Amino acid sequence: MVDERKSRTAKADFASGSEGHVMKDLIGRYYLQVILLVAVALLAVAVPNFRSLSNIQNTLLQASFAGLVACGMTLLIAGGVFDLSVAGIIAVCGVAVAEILPTTTTGVAIGAALLIGMALGALNGFIVTKIRIPAFIATLATLNIYLGVAFIWTQAQVVPIVSTNFLELGNSSILSIPLAFVVFVAVCVLSHLLLHRTYFGRSLRAIGSSEQAASMAGLPVVRVKILTFVVTGLFTGIAAVALSALLSSANGTMATGIELNAIAIAVVGGTALRGGQGTLLGTFTGALVFAVLNNALNLLRVDPYWQYVSVGLVLVIALAIGAARKTASVRGAE
Amino acid sequence: MIENSHPALQAKAITRIYPGVTALNGVDMTLYPGHVTALVGENGAGKSTLIRIIGGLESPTSGSLSIGGEQVSFSSAHDSQTAGISVVSQEFRLVPQLSVAENIFLGHEITVGGIINRRQSRKRARDLFEELDLDLDPDRRVGSLTVGDQQLVEITRALSREFTVLIMDEPSAALNGAELDRLLDLVRRLRDRGKAILYVSHRLDEVFAVSDAVTVFRDGERVAHLDTAHTSEPELVELMLGRVLEARMPQTGITNTHFDAMPLLEADDLACVHVSDPINLAIRPGEIFGLAGLVGSGRSEVMRTLFGVLPARGGRIRVEGKEIRLDSPAKAIGAGMFMLSEDRKGDGILPHLSVLENLLISEKRREGTGRQSWVPVPKHEEGTYARLRGELRIRADSGLQLIGNLSGGNQQKVLFGRAVLSGCRVLLLNEPTRGVDVGAKVEIYQLIEKLAASGVAVLVSSSEAPELVTLARRCLVLYAGRVTAELEGNEVTEANIVAACVAQSAKAVA
């Protein structure tokens, strides 16, 4: 029987961050943030409209919708699963808000939308864990079911929102920062704390790291997974409320393709697909990166369809880099 | 011994050194056509390494290999196959969704104009079966066959390629009585057809049933090459063990066992998957109980059934006197058990989590005290980590580094600490020192004994006899799914354990 020995001294050096490598270390770990700052700086100088307050607000707002969903997606990926049905959840929640608002107060309508989001998330979780269907294809199916529900509810029409209360709230700002973005930041922080500072988050990461080992350690795998889907449903519901406030309407196609954005944000942000870890700072940065990218393309009058291409391309490149690095390294270190 | 002067395979002075370990040291092996050579030896003796070298998966550090008189050097499994060597490995390389014939010819299909010629394939398969006196349907889906039949398909697959040398690595591990007879029959027939066969197995019954010569490996060296007809089981066992039996280490397990206490873990007529005999055991607080057995003995299945990983086919399990139906590890842990599995990498460590988190993941927490039970308190956790790191002597630079950076021995200690923190009263250990260096091994034994001293009932399952001799006061031995020995006190010796691990007819010597 051969004993595996690893050269621990080399790893130890890295772990303690020896002198002279601090700068390189920092850039290595925060390269995305550096890229974002550099890009923002360049754009601020080169493109005059970029600096205007309304443009900044717009960009931050755009980052919030996909970003909110991406927070939930980050948690799910850390746990080893996915949710492709988010566009459907947004559709149903948004339509719910629009339809319920005329009959009741803003608070109740928002509350109902969030509850619906959580319920749909729970349904996803149930299907994945109890019926044991792989997450990505199960949620592909539920995506269509939820979209169908939204379309049937609205009979494929756009439902307008006229409640001034709701619209004012939804489009308000705090210190010139859009409320949606403030909520996004709060959700990011909350998600970070959840993933890294609670027993629940530790269990989730354990399950994503090795479900077998997590099961052997007695962790409640089914419960944790379902709860994570519920949390994602909640965050997605929040995104739905914010989006419908922006659009002052809701319909079945209001968030088409957002699952791609959410996954791209999480992956580019540094959350590995294999599971076991997740970085909310990365997700936050990733959301901003994509928002800035799209904003730049808009300001430079580039064909809007390039946005599809750019998101997909960035995702594929990030995946390729990630996969290439994995095959090169022996240990799954961060 | 029928030996002609044209060996089919000749390995000379094969040495294989890994960093820190010499797996093979100047080993010779000669295989002749029409001849079955058995290769026996304990775990770690070097058998697998030699097979991997002959099979082209590894290169020797030094030494030479010749096939049919010509020196060869393999750089891949394919090279070895082309040279006429066929290896039947322990895990089947069969595709369950394809038919028997398709599996046999996978990679070298019989085609006509690009299309597989089914009639020819069937015929050729049937021809092969006839030569081997086998009774299989070429069109059956392999996934629907019994394990024994799958084994035969695997062998037929090896046969479908032209070969002169056949290496069988623990071929009988998954077979029962009648299937085993069929296999041995097949081996004899292949020998009669002039093939050179290397039969690697720890089951001495079979060695005597089918081989012409026996080679014994020990600690990476060839210690004997004998005519099967001129040797005996006891002689082989002695050669395999080699060293003079050391005096057993003082067994603290004896003084710790609370003889009048109720057993913490009991199994009544427990029927486990792949184990034909019912398992009966009772382990008391403070006692260390051993479960011995080699590959295919059913040892792991028993452990997994006791922890709820595998379903029990019958019988009862009682923890602290209460009967429970274990259908999941979580339930077992809830009942006060914990298990360290043999596959540390696969279901032991959580690779993406830190050392500290790996240690604390199963910590028994105070239930329902409001906010406190949702959020781990870093200070408290670091304190626990520091305490256990000291007690278990875990060598890690920081609790926050990834557990993958630790050596095997230290990882095992972390898992041990996890078990301790779970507050378990029954601890199941499956191969607790696999892949662990010698120094850590001793420390782990001490940890196990300390844990037992604190009143925990420990069940240690291992394929290493010395380990069980060191730790256990009582020991159950399994061989091919049957219970071949129940040893107590002075009967727990290396010789007795090994003898019962390798054959059915062993006799205990106290």
Place this chain on the structure above:
Amino acid sequence: MIANQITASSADALLKSSRQTQAAREAKAARQGTLVERFGILLPCVVVAAFGVILVPNFLSPSNIANILVNASLMAIIGFGMTLVIALRGFDLSVGSTMALTACVTAMMVGTAGLWLGMAAGIVVGAAVGLFNGLIIAYIKVPAFVATLGTMAIIRGVALLITGGGSILIGDPSFGAIALSRVFGIPSPVIIALVLLAVLYLVLERTPFGRHVCAVGGRPEAAIDSGIDVKQVTLKSFVIVGVCVGVAGVITASQLGFVDGTLGMGLELQIIAITVLGGTSLSGGSGNTVGTFIAAVLLATISSGLNLLNIPAFYQYLAVGFLLLFALSLDSLRVRSQRRALLWA
């Protein structure tokens, strides 16, 4: 205490004959099992057809049946390729976008370079996308569903870009005639689908390549051990599905007469649905091309039925979603019971 040595059974002849009857019984059960697996989809098909005949006016009219068959054929053509990929344990979410791209490219090329060149261009584009997918998945080892999620977006963007977001009208009437033409009274797309069915059935079941695909999907270690080049097999499979999509794109362009970049949105779900419904397991190792065709007919029938009953198109989202969930549950159940059976063996 030592257990007694067990003496070996000596009733050889009795053992052999009992094993033979047992083997015969097992073989029969296995054959029955495969029959259900292969043709189980026919039952819901018949049920739905019955509903259709009863509930829907003009259901059995020749034009409606032709309509159903043509729509089914379009889905089935892509489905055959998807069957291969899923048997490989892979996945392709980009088929919808790729179909749009091939249709648009064909439309553009037919206008400028003529009929045959235009059609060839479409198929080549499909193959190129498949090649791209295959390279990323096989050689860079990116997981298939996420890789194709990315290419899905890229290709959709490209399709929208080259059409400028608008539609392309195909002026050449002879091109449009292709999709509408008939051979012995059967619409050409159906003939093409049947031909492709025969070809891909043959490839999957009777060629070494097809068996290698199943090996890679069913047990990769066995495939590697047999000397199969896993990367090559993966790459070729994705190229094949690309070609299938190309063919479907060409026929769609011909059928519609005008195309735009938004074609085929949501198509990937339908294709996956018919593949899984048709009996191809997500766990890989086998593919049921005939089942895929039958499931395509089922889906097309439901679509047509809903249309004729004037039920809005978006109800189909629900229908496909539920159907897929149902098929997936069955698949999961089957895999789990197989695993359990192995335990007791």
